[in-house]
Structures are given as C-alpha cells and as structure tokens.
Amino acid sequence: MIKGLALLSFCFLAGMWCGALLGSWLGIDANVGGVGFAMAFLLFSKEYVTSKGGWNGEFAFGLDFWNKLYIPIVIAMAASLNVKSALSSGVLALLAGTLPVFLAFGVVKILLKQVNSEK
Amino acid sequence: MKELEVILDKNGLIVAFLLVGILTWATDVFSKKVLNGRIPGSALAIGLALVLGYLGGVFAEGEQGLADISYFKGLSILGGSMFRDFAIVATATGASFLLIRKSGMLGLVSLVLGIGLFFGFGVALGWLMGYRDAISLCTIGAGACTYIVGPVTGGAIGASSEVIALSIGTGVVKTIAVTILTPVLAKWIGLNSPGAAMAYGGIMGTSSGVAAGLAATDPSLVPYGAVTATFYTGLGCLICPSLFYLVLSSLLG
Numbered sequence: 001m002i003k004g005l006a007l008l009s010f011c012f013l014a015g016m017w018c019g020a021l022l023g024s025w026l027g028i029d030a031n032v033g034g035v036g037f038a039m040a041f042l043l044f045s046k047e048y049v050t051s052k053g054g055w056n057g058e059f060a061f062g063l064d065f066w067n068k069l070y071i072p073i074v075i076a077m078a079a080s081l082n083v084k085s086a087l088s089s090g091v092l093a094l095l096a097g098t099l100p101v102f103l104a105f106g107v108v109k110i111l112l113k114q115v116n117s118e119k
Numbered sequence: 120m121k122e123l124e125v126i127l128d129k130n131g132l133i134v135a136f137l138l139v140g141i142l143t144w145a146t147d148v149f150s151k152k153v154l155n156g157r158i159p160g161s162a163l164a165i166g167l168a169l170v171l172g173y174l175g176g177v178f179a180e181g182e183q184g185l186a187d188i189s190y191f192k193g194l195s196i197l198g199g200s201m202f203r204d205f206a207i208v209a210t211a212t213g214a215s216f217l218l219i220r221k222s223g224m225l226g227l228v229s230l231v232l233g234i235g236l237f238f239g240f241g242v243a244l245g246w247l248m249g250y251r252d253a254i255s256l257c258t259i260g261a262g263a264c265t266y267i268v269g270p271v272t273g274g275a276i277g278a279s280s281e282v283i284a285l286s287i288g289t290g291v292v293k294t295i296a297v298t299i300l301t302p303v304l305a306k307w308i309g310l311n312s313p314g315a316a317m318a319y320g321g322i323m324g325t326s327s328g329v330a331a332g333l334a335a336t337d338p339s340l341v342p343y344g345a346v347t348a349t350f351y352t353g354l355g356c357l358i359c360p361s362l363f364y365l366v367l368s369s370l371l372g
Contacts, residue, residue: 012208019353026357035204035326035349039211039342046212066209071161071338072139073206074331077198078168078298080186081327082291084176092248093285096263097292100240101300101323107232108319109308115225115318116309 004062007049011041131193138191142167162302162335169295207330207349210342225314226347229321234355237263237324238363241289253368255282260367261359262286263293265325268355275360294328301332310336313343320344324351 019034049055127134146167147160172184181187186195196202241263245256258278262269262285269286272278278286301323305311310319320329320343329348333341 008205008209012205015208016204023353026353035207036346038204038208039346042208042211060212063209063212066206067212069202070206070210070330070341071164071334072136072143073197073202074327074334075139075142075161075164075168075198076135076194077203077327078165078331079172079175079191080184080195080198081169081172081294082176082182083169083173083184083295085182085288085291090285090288092244092259093262093288093292096241096244096259096289098296099244100237100263101293101296103240104233104236104322105300105304105308107236108229108310108315108322111225111229111232111318111322112309112315115314 001058001062004059005066006062007045008042008063008066011045012038014038015041127190131191132196133193134190135193135197138194139164139197161338165298165331165335169298203327203330207326207341207345210338210345221314226317226321229318230324230347230351230354233322233324233351234264234358236322237293238355238359242367250282251371253364253371254278256371257359257364257367258282258286259289260363261355262289264290264355264359265352266290266294267352268359271356272359272364276364290325294325297323297325297328298331298335301328302335305332305336310340313340316340316343317347321347321351324348324355326352 015036015038016034018037046055049059143160143164146163150160150163168185175181175183175185175188175191179185179187183195185191186193186198238260241260242256244263245259250256250259254273254276255278257276258269258273259282261272266287267290269290270283273283273286301310301319308319309315316333320333323329323332323344326345326348329344330341333344
C-alpha cells in the first residue's frame with residue numbers, strides 16, 4: 001500500500017516542480033500545469049509498473065484510496081469557500097461571474113457538435 | 120463537555136472526515152429515497168456544502184466559509200489545495216493516456232477560446248459598469264477567468280486593491296456557478312465522453328469548479344477535465360497581464 005502511495009507522492013512532487021519551473025521560466029508567479037505534469041508522470045509510471053507486473057491489488061490500493069477520497073475533498077472545499085463575500089461583492093462580480101458561464105456552456109455545446117460532426 | 124471540546128479542537132482533520140462522511144451519507148439517502156436518484160448524491164452534497172459555507176461566512180465573519188468556525192477548521196485542511204491537487208492526480212489512474220493525446224488539439228483550442236471568452240465578457244461588463252481605465256478593466260476581465268488570474272494580473276499591472284478584491288469575488292462566483300450548473304446542463308451540452316470533458320475543462324477553466332462539477336456529473340470524467348483546466352490558470356496568468364493588457368491599453372488610447 002505504502003509503495004503505491006509513495007509513487008503517487010513522487011509523481012505529485014515531480015509534477016509540481018515542473019509546473020513551478022515552467023512558471024518561473026515564463027516569468028509568472030504561478031504553478032503552470034503542475035497537476036497536469038503530475039498526471040502525465042503517473043500515467044507513464046502506471047504503464048511501467050504494470051509492464052513489470054507490480055500493479056497488484058495492494059499496490060493499487062494506495063492510489064485508489066486517494067482517487068476515491070476525491071469527492072469528499074471537493075465537498076470540504078465547497079464548505080470552506082468564501083461564498084458569502086462572493087455573493088456580497090457586488091452586482092458586477094455576480095454578473096461577470098455568472099453570465100459568461102452560461103455563454104461558455106453554449107460554446108462547449110457548439111464546439112462538441114462541430115467535433116462530432118467532423119467525425 | 121470541556122474534554123470533548125479539547126478533543127474536537129485538537130483533531131480538526133479527523134472532525135472534517137466525520138463531517139463530510141455524515142453529509143455524504145445524508146445526501147445519498149435523500150437522493151435515493153426522496154429524489155429516486157434523479158440528482159446524484161454527490162451533487163447534492165457539494166451544493167449543501169456551499170450553503171454551509173455561506174452560513175459559516177455569516178456566523179463567523181471570516182473568509183473560509185464553515186472552516187472559520189473553530190470546530191470545523193479541519194475542513195480547510197481537507198479541502199485545501201494540497202489534498203485537492205493530490206487527489207486530482209490520483210484520479211489519473213483511471214484515465215487513459217491515449218484518449219488524452221487524441222483530444223490534445225481540442226484541448227488547446229478550448230483553452231484559448233475559454234480564456235478569450237471570459238476575459239472579453241468581463242471587460243465588457245466592467246465597461247458597462249463605468250470602469251474606463253485599461254488597468255481596472257484588465258483586472259476585472261482576468262478575475263472573470265479565475266480568482267487566481269485576477270489578483271495575479273491586478274498585482275502585475277498595478278490595480279487598486281478594491282478592483283483586485285472585485286476580481287477575486289468575480290472568480291469565486293464563477294467557480295460556484297460552474298459547480299452548480301455543470302450537473303444541471305451536462306446532458307444538454309453533451310458532456311459524456313473524455314474528449315468532451317477535456318474541451319469543457321479548457322473552456323470553463325476554474326479547476327475547483329470543473330472538478331466539483333464533473334464529480335457531481337460523472338466522477339470518471341474528472342481526470343480529463345482537470346488535465347486541461349489545470350493549464351487554464353497558468354495560461355491566463357501569462358497572457359492577461361501581457362498580451363491582453365497591451366491590446367486593451369492601445370484600444371483605450
């Protein structure tokens with residue numbers, strides 16, 4: 001179990017490092033795609049470990065636990081967001097926070113339709 | 120009672136596990152028995168958590184929703200960025216590298232579309248509300264992207280703290296709107312495949328909103344949406360204070 005968890009931790013830290021490096025290389029004070037890099041590392045590691053036959057139940061459990069803990073974490077996150085100030089920071093924040101979202105859903109719909117009809 | 124209070128205070132993270140567990144159990148039962156499974160239990164739980172976050176803000180007058188009430192402070196650890204990002208990475212074990220590569224171009228197109236759309240809309244609304252200087256408009260537009268791009272942009276180009284606060288507020292409203300609307304509109308926009316989730320993640324961009332919205336819609340799509348959304352904030356921080364600011368200031372003379 002701890003081996004799987006250690007692999008996950010390694011991929012996470014390596015990915016975050018890449019994201020931070022990319023951020024400072026681009027000259028911005030933010031982590032650019034660290035989570036994305038980490039996911040890529042994990043996918044490659046999974047291929048490798050599976051090919052060596054090491055991806056068994058016990059090993060996978062260390063990762064699967066965190067995979068399943070994902071929704072509870074999102075629930076905790078939602079409960080600790082500053083919902084009140086978001087609602088009270090004015091009409092502009094409310095409009096600029098919601099109107100484009102509706103539009104964006106429309107854009108996703110159109111984009112997906114285009115892609116599907118091309119296939 | 121005093122002993123219990125000390126225990127609750129000392130073990131915040133464990134209390135958070137218990138709280139989220141109870142909330143999940145209650146919403147699961149409600150979803151199955153009362154709503155016949157029409158709205159997934161996780162969507163209800165996330166929605167209810169937002170309501171609790173609001174109530175927490177009302178009672179504790181802080182910035183972290185329910186986590187500002189001292190017994191519930193563990194929620195901000197469990198729901199903080201470290202655990203959130205760690206768990207998102209763990210969801211990649213269920214993703215397929217081939218599918219991600221196949222949708223790579225679509226992901227890129229959606230990122231550019233998404234940032235342009237939210238920034239443009241934010242600037243237009245800021246203009247209608249009476250802001251006329253490029254710095255404020257650019258910061259408000261960046262806030263319409265995410266609540267991280269807003270303050271990063273505002274800080275970089277020297278916006279007033281009032282405008283930066285406004286941009287953060289806008290970004291948080293967006294996160295909440297995406298969280299609530301995604302499970303409602305998922306069917307209508309055709310959000311039912313890994314490729315669709317990647318395009319959706321790239322356009323919406325707010326990684327917490329995308330992740331929460333997808334979790335409530337179909338948890339197996341979370342890694343695909345997250346993989347593009349994670350690049351949105353970085354790309355936004357890159358082009359809002361540079362390219363977009365230059366365009367705006369040249370347009371406004």
